[in-house]
Amino acid sequence: MSAHVKLEKITRKYDGIMALRGISLDVKSGEILTIIGPNGAGKTTLLRILALLDKPSSGKLIYQGQSVDSSNTPFLRKKITMVFQRPILLNDTVFENVAYGLKLRGLTEDEIADRVEAALDSVMLKNFAHRMAKKLSGGEQQRVVLARALVLNPELLLLDEPTANLDPTSATIVEKIIRQLRGRSTVVVATHNIFQAKRLSDRVGCILNGMIIDVDKPKNIFTKPRNEIIRKFVRGEFF
Ligand SMILES: Nc1ncnc2c1ncn2[C@@H]1O[C@H](COP(=O)(O)OP(=O)(O)OP(=O)(O)O)[C@@H](O)[C@H]1O
Numbered sequence: 001m002s003a004h005v006k007l008e009k010i011t012r013k014y015d016g017i018m019a020l021r022g023i024s025l026d027v028k029s030g031e032i033l034t035i036i037g038p039n040g041a042g043k044t045t046l047l048r049i050l051a052l053l054d055k056p057s058s059g060k061l062i063y064q065g066q067s068v069d070s071s072n073t074p075f076l077r078k079k080i081t082m083v084f085q086r087p088i089l090l091n092d093t094v095f096e097n098v099a100y101g102l103k104l105r106g107l108t109e110d111e112i113a114d115r116v117e118a119a120l121d122s123v124m125l126k127n128f129a130h131r132m133a134k135k136l137s138g139g140e141q142q143r144v145v146l147a148r149a150l151v152l153n154p155e156l157l158l159l160d161e162p163t164a165n166l167d168p169t170s171a172t173i174v175e176k177i178i179r180q181l182r183g184r185s186t187v188v189v190a191t192h193n194i195f196q197a198k199r200l201s202d203r204v205g206c207i208l209n210g211m212i213i214d215v216d217k218p219k220n221i222f223t224k225p226r227n228e229i230i231r232k233f234v235r236g237e238f239f
Pocket residue numbers: 014015017018019037038039040041042043044045046085192
């Protein structure tokens with residue numbers, strides 16, 4: 001599989017805090033890659049850089065063979081969608097929230113209506129179109145933001161803790177949707193949920209203190225971890 005995005009020695013420093021310390025990683029086209037690691041490890045920072053929403057302090061990003069710089073960032077950003085850890089919604093209906101990106105892209109009203117309906121259907125929110133998005137429960141809001149991302153058919157979809165606020169049934173729905181994207185979009189999921197990483201991933205990247213300490217197939221990460229830190233983390237013994 002070719003690299004959809006290649007990261008070369010990426011660092012990100014925030015006011016003296018080294019959030020990422022030299023990450024080199026290939027995200028392969030069509031794979032589901034999960035990034036696991038404890039709070040503060042650098043997962044969100046890494047996703048924001050992959051989404052081209054944030055610039056690394058040093059290092060290089062290559063998107064489908066093209067070196068990313070300020071001249072091609074606006075164009076490449078349109079191919080990528082990130083779903084944030086905390087849902088950010090417009091003060092409008094569910095329909096308008098999901099339709100927003102399509103309107104910006106100039107689709108016709110009929111196309112927009114069809115695509116929004118299909119996206120809401122896939123997240124089991126078919127009858128929610130006319131409800132005010134901000135009045136929904138946390139888990140329902142999380143599914144609205146997922147629908148808003150899916151409706152755009154992004155080449156690269158970045159999901160930051162996509163099931164953190166969801167009950168088990170909703171989490172199962174969301175995981176099923178993510179699995180259906182395999183081979184069609186490239187998907188990177190940040191999670192602290194080890195079981196989710198096992199269920200979803202083609203590959204798992206372990207991040208700790210801003211460094212990727214291993215990337216491998218889930219069965220290798222979870223059954224024969226290469227080092228003691230990963231072993232502790234996947235067994236829930238990490239402090
Ligand atoms: N805007 C910011 N300014 C200063 N420090 C930041 C900023 N964003 C993140 N950090 C720091 O960078 C480190 C990595 O943060 P990041 O949000 O990427 O972690 P994470 O793995 O997503 O954690 P969590 O599991 O809690 O979501 C942390 O130490 C955090 O405090």
